[in-house]
Amino acid sequence: QVQLVESGGGLVQAGGSLRLSCAASGRTFSNSAMGWFRQAPGKEREFVAAISGGRTSDADSAKGRFTVSRDNAKNTMYLQMNSLKPEDTAVYYCAGSLFNLVDSRSPNSYRYWGQGTQVTVSS
Numbered sequence: 789q790v791q792l793v794e795s796g797g798g799l800v801q802a803g804g805s806l807r808l809s810c811a812a813s814g815r816t817f818s819n820s821a822m823g824w825f826r827q828a829p830g831k832e833r834e835f836v837a838a839i840s841g842g843r844t845s846d847a848d849s850a851k852g853r854f855t856v857s858r859d860n861a862k863n864t865m866y867l868q869m870n871s872l873k874p875e876d877t878a879v880y881y882c883a884g885s886l887f888n889l890v891d892s893r894s895p896n897s898y899r900y901w902g903q904g905t906q907v908t909v910s911s
Contacts, residue, residue, distance in 0.1 A: 790814035790900050792882050797905030800872055804909070808867040810882030810902060818860040821889040823898060824867045826878035826907075836880070837867060838892035845892050849875075872909045879904040 796808040810822065823838030837846045837856035844856050853872075858865040865882060883898035891897060 790884070792884055792900055792902035794880065794882050794902045794905040797880060797907045799908045799910065802872060802874055802909055802911050804872050805868070805870045806872065806907060808869065808880055808882075808905060808907075810865040810867075812863045812865075812884060812900075815884070815900075816860075816863060817858075817865075817884050818863070820887055821885040821892050821897070822858060822865045823883045823885075823892055824856060824865075824880060825883060825895055826876075826880045827904075828878040831878075833881070833895055835893040835895070838889070839865065840885075840892045841888040847893075869907070872907075874909045874911045876907060877909050878907060880907050 791813045793811045821840035824836040825833050827833040839856050855868040881904045882902045884900040885898045889897050
C-alpha cells in the first residue's frame with residue numbers, strides 16, 4: 789500500500805519559514821514525479837511546485853520563495869518555504885505520480901496523495 793505522509797506544517801508569522809516533508813512508503817518515487825499542491829478554504833486546489841526527472845517546476849506564487857527538493861535515498865520530498873505571506877495559508881498536500889511528467893502542474897497527473905498538513909501564516 790502506497791502512503792504519502794506530510795509533516796512540518798504549523799503556525800508562523802509573515803516573513804518566516806517552514807520546511808514541509810513528504811515521506812513515501814510502499815513505492816519508490818525516484819523515477820516518478822512528485823509535487824506539492826495547496827488548498828485554501830473556499831478555493832480550488834492549486835499547484836505549488838514539483839520535481840520530475842531531476843527538473844523542478846514552481847508556480848508563479850512560489851518563485852523565489854519556495855524550493856522543492858527530494859532525497860531519493862529516504863524516498864522523501866521537501867518544500868522549503870521562505871518569506872511566507874498570509875496568502876500562503878492553506879492545507880498543503882504532497883502527490884506522487886506513476887511516471888515522470890511533462891505536465892507536472894495538473895493534479896490529474898498524480899495517482900497518490902497525502903492527507904495534507906496545515907500551514908497558517910499570521911500577519
